[in-house]
Amino acid sequence: MPYPLDDATATALIALYPWVLTRSPQAPVQAAVEALLQAEQARRGHPDAKTGALQVPALTQGNLLKEEYDLSTHAHHDGWRVGAVIADVKGMINLNARFGFATGDAILRGTVESLAAQYPGAKVVRLHPDAFAALLVPTSQLTVREDLAAPTHERLSRDVRRVLPEGTPDADIPSWTVSLLEVTVDSPSHWQVLGPLLWAELERAHVMQRSGRAEGLQRRRLRLDASIPGPATL
Numbered sequence: 001m002p003y004p005l006d007d008a009t010a011t012a013l014i015a016l017y018p019w020v021l022t023r024s025p026q027a028p029v030q031a032a033v034e035a036l037l038q039a040e041q042a043r044r045g046h047p048d049a050k051t052g053a054l055q056v057p058a059l060t061q062g063n064l065l066k067e068e069y070d071l072s073t074h075a076h077h078d079g080w081r082v083g084a085v086i087a088d089v090k091g092m093i094n095l096n097a098r099f100g101f102a103t104g105d106a107i108l109r110g111t112v113e114s115l116a117a118q119y120p121g122a123k124v125v126r127l128h129p130d131a132f133a134a135l136l137v138p139t140s141q142l143t144v145r146e147d148l149a150a151p152t153h154e155r156l157s158r159d160v161r162r163v164l165p166e167g168t169p170d171a172d173i174p175s176w177t178v179s180l181l182e183v184t185v186d187s188p189s190h191w192q193v194l195g196p197l198l199w200a201e202l203e204r205a206h207v208m209q210r211s212g213r214a215e216g217l218q219r220r221r222l223r224l225d226a227s228i229p230g231p232a233t234l
Helices: 007-016 028-043 056-060 066-075 092-099 101-118 146-161 191-210
Strands: 080-089 123-128 131-136 176-186 217-223
Touching: 007 028, 028 056, 056 123, 056 191, 066 080, 066 191, 080 101, 080 146, 080 191, 092 101, 101 123, 101 131, 101 146, 123 191, 131 191, 146 176, 176 191, 191 217
Parallel strands: 176 217
Antiparallel strands: 080 131, 080 176, 123 131
16 A cells, blocks of 8 residues: 655655755655665665675664674673774776676675685675775674785685686786774773774774775774873873
């Protein structure tokens, strides 16, 4: 049965997504409803349809880390800790031009599948259109290490090569910027504070590695216990 929608509600809905008026002028309300639905599904942890990765709202607005907080906070006394392996496909615009968008999408999905296979139990999040982070959360029982970048890149190359046209020369195989991060949060007050903090640190680590201002494993410690570090811990 049809569900009626009054004009005031429809206007308010379109105001949330004003771009529907130009992109879907024939059915702006329907387009706005679909956009709102997709946003809520992303927040609730529905995978990105193109790549299969979780989406950023699941981390920053959803409960992706709730279980991780509940388990690790009560089990450990040295802070809440999570590792991350970030893989950013280099020159995605050139890969799309070289192979076409269908193969470009396959490269992105292959990147996600490779990270998930390399780090079973990790939660793979799509940070940017062509950048993904495997979160080595406490329940995965995985730990980020200094020596992970090279083998991660090698495995990505092997796995993603399978989606490329047969006979693709080595020079045209995709490459990735691989960043390593370990974040420790002292005395987090609630699981809801962890997502935005971790997202900000993932962005920072990615930019630092890509711009050449950091290399190897980046370690960050965030203190939320309101204490002042002594001279030995500064």
